Amino acid sequence: MQNIHKVVKVINNQVIIDLPPDFADSEVEVLLTPMTDKVALTQELEKEIDIGLNSTVSPRSHSEVFNHLREKYALC
Numbered sequence: 001m002q003n004i005h006k007v008v009k010v011i012n013n014q015v016i017i018d019l020p021p022d023f024a025d026s027e028v029e030v031l032l033t034p035m036t037d038k039v040a041l042t043q044e045l046e047k048e049i050d051i052g053l054n055s056t057v058s059p060r061s062h063s064e065v066f067n068h069l070r071e072k073y074a075l076c
Contacts, residue, residue, distance in 0.1 A: 007035060 002023060008015055015032070058065070 002025070004017075004019070004023075006017060008017060060068075
C-alpha cells in the first residue's frame with residue numbers, strides 16, 4: 001500500500017492529483033482538509049512562540065511555579 005500526502009490548489013472547485021507512474025491501486029480514499037485551518041493554527045503557534053521568546057524571565061524558581069500550579073489545579 002502506498003500513501004501520498006500532497007497540498008494542492010483548488011481551481012474552479014476541482015482538485016487534480018497527479019499520481020506517480022508506479023501507483024498500482026485502482027481505488028483510493030480521498031480526505032480533504034482545508035489549509036486555512038492549518039495556516040491559522042501555524043500563525044497562532046508562531047505568535048505564542050514570539051511571545052515566549054520576547055518575554056522576560058520569571059524571578060520565581062521552578063519549585064515556586066510548580067507549587068503554584070499544584071495549588072491552582074489541585075495537583076497531587
